[in-house]
Amino acid sequence: MKKKNSSIFPIVAGAIRRQSTAGMLVTPEEIFDVLRREGRLAPERDRHEWDNIPEDLIGEEKDIKRIVDQAGKPYYYSARYLNEAYALILLKRKDNVLELMAEIVRENSRVYPRPVPLNLFMDPPFSMSPAEIDACRKKMAESKDYGDIAGTITSTGTTFFYSTLYLKPSHAEYLAEWLDVGQSENP
Helix, strand or coil, rough: CCCCCHHHHHHHHHHHHHHHHCCCCEEEHHHHHHHHHHHCCCCCCCHHHCCCCHHHHHEEEEEEEECCCCCCCCEEECCCCCCCCHHHHHHHHCCCCHHHHHHHHHHHHHHCCCCCCHHHHHHHCCCCCCHHHHHHHHHHHHCCCCCCCCECCCEEEEEEECCCCCCCCCHHHHHHHHHHHHHHHHC
């Protein structure tokens, strides 16, 4: 059975896919704006009816996915262009960048084990400015919730963060120096 909104699915799916190729999530409000700009909104229809379109679309287009932020707000993306991990980082970036940064540092320290160069957070999907990174560093230093997050500076001046829950300071310093200097000098 064909859904009543199926004629606008290609417009909505296209908008979600375009945003996903640009590395961005889509809100229901953005979908509503696309439909309005395309002249697909009938004035007699209730806004609530249009809010259901993304959910109906998920059942029709297998690559369209939904994730929800801490407040319960949905966001949409295309799995053709963004994987779930990347989409979750984008979502966490909106929710709590400080917690995201700490989570990445802890995960790298635990799983790989390795420290994380702070300049990593300037690259997508984090896309943090140097000022944002510096603000996070200061907040972490002031909060007991991030007491395990420590830093080390290599001989070339690159700052790395690691978690003392998973790496000893001497090991983290050695790994940071290797990642920043030794690796490139010893191919």
